[in-house]
């Protein structure tokens with residue numbers, strides 16, 4: 001594996017083609033490597049094999065639940081340190097609480113506000129990059 005150490009890896013879990021493309025285009029403006037997953041199963045597999053520095057988690061997946069993936073990641077000793085930012089259209093306060101209770105570290109609402117999205121990501125990627 002040839003890894004560029006300065007490039008952090010972001011696992012983008014998203015089942016919608018448009019949202020995935022949009023987020024990848026935004027992330028292309030940052031010095032990061034993008035890994036994608038479209039299902040809960042793929043998300044767990046990529047989290048294990050790619051050791052991401054950050055996970056962006058769509059909560060409503062057609063194949064599985066982002067909340068369930070979050071709980072599994074946060075219950076796994078090898079993966080629980082990875083920050084998870086929920087990216088979801090769930091807008092009610094109760095839903096927001098549910099997302100944070102499941103273990104997400106932060107929450108970005110859909111439709112995505114570009115500034116808020118980039119700020120949330122850079123905040124969780126740390127300052128050494």
Ligand code: MN
Nearest residue numbers: 015058060061
């Ligand atoms: Mn979705």
